[in-house]
Amino acid sequence: MVRTGLTASCLPFKMPPVGILRWGRGFAMQRDRITDDIYVFTSDFYAQVNAGVVLASEGVAVIDTLPFPEETQEIVRLVKALAEGRPVYLILTHYHTDHTLGACLFPQAVVIAHALCRQRLETHGEQALQQARAQDPSFAALTLRLPDVVVEEGDLLLRLGNKTLHLFHAPGHSPDGLAVYVREDRILFTGDVMMPIPYIVDGDVDQTIATLQRIRDLPVETIVPGHGDPILRGEAPDVIQGHINYLTAIVREVRRHIQQKKPREALREIDVESCGIPRIALNGLAPQLHQRNLLALYQRLSGETSPSRKGRVAKTTTTARSSSKSA
Numbered sequence: 001m002v003r004t005g006l007t008a009s010c011l012p013f014k015m016p017p018v019g020i021l022r023w024g025r026g027f028a029m030q031r032d033r034i035t036d037d038i039y040v041f042t043s044d045f046y047a048q049v050n051a052g053v054v055l056a057s058e059g060v061a062v063i064d065t066l067p068f069p070e071e072t073q074e075i076v077r078l079v080k081a082l083a084e085g086r087p088v089y090l091i092l093t094h095y096h097t098d099h100t101l102g103a104c105l106f107p108q109a110v111v112i113a114h115a116l117c118r119q120r121l122e123t124h125g126e127q128a129l130q131q132a133r134a135q136d137p138s139f140a141a142l143t144l145r146l147p148d149v150v151v152e153e154g155d156l157l158l159r160l161g162n163k164t165l166h167l168f169h170a171p172g173h174s175p176d177g178l179a180v181y182v183r184e185d186r187i188l189f190t191g192d193v194m195m196p197i198p199y200i201v202d203g204d205v206d207q208t209i210a211t212l213q214r215i216r217d218l219p220v221e222t223i224v225p226g227h228g229d230p231i232l233r234g235e236a237p238d239v240i241q242g243h244i245n246y247l248t249a250i251v252r253e254v255r256r257h258i259q260q261k262k263p264r265e266a267l268r269e270i271d272v273e274s275c276g277i278p279r280i281a282l283n284g285l286a287p288q289l290h291q292r293n294l295l296a297l298y299q300r301l302s303g304e305t306s307p308s309r310k311g312r313v314a315k316t317t318t319t320a321r322s323s324s325k326s327a
């Protein structure tokens, strides 16, 4: 497994340094079959990103793409081999590059995402693609693929014969998060609102906690997070509570620092493990992501919030109303 640096984390539009990519080439794709007809693919090149494939009687759903084209091509090959003429849907859990750059490799698919995901891809996607191309020639052939169908308000049920995919807004890691719950199998793909350490630099603590609480109420057999190992039913309550505890702890600690008028440099004193997340989480990236979380919180809680963030409404979708529109 290749370990990447902090700038290679799931920040939007950042890719690992080329040298790391080259070193990583040649690894076999990690593919797990978690039920008879649900697969999980995990990136060997970049921060254990997960993507999924759900084979249903009347369609095939792909959930996210992987960071690098050759990784996503493995998913394309599986889908081609098994789809047998069924329609293909590609669901994007959020707009970050590590989950969306391969969308153009599914030209026949109907691409579904949250409306905010499409918005962000429209405004930033081309620049992100150019940055990726500048770092590695394997991105040269990729083009920006925008979602065809967006979930703007409420939830969306995608009925594919013997399987029902319940898509619901799952903001927190980013405002546009979309989770996918396969009802018949009780498998939940969360996107990055769940990963080995909560990461809210492009998101919001309260929204993350609200989404985690919603997830906690779902009957699940397996949770597939945006990054890292799947979480089994028996582990899920503790993992979710652990994430809520972590977020509560970092808010408390940062508030204390601000009240004590400590400089931002003193945030380094707040250790990740003292907030409940092992430092080895996500292949050892946890301490770095933790520090970024602290800094982002410090900026927001001390009033250094950027103007664009001030106007954002914190709202978590909880209704069962279906609403989608063609974009």
Ligand SMILES: [Zn+2]
Pocket: 010, 049, 096, 098, 099, 192, 226, 227
């Ligand atoms: Zn990610």
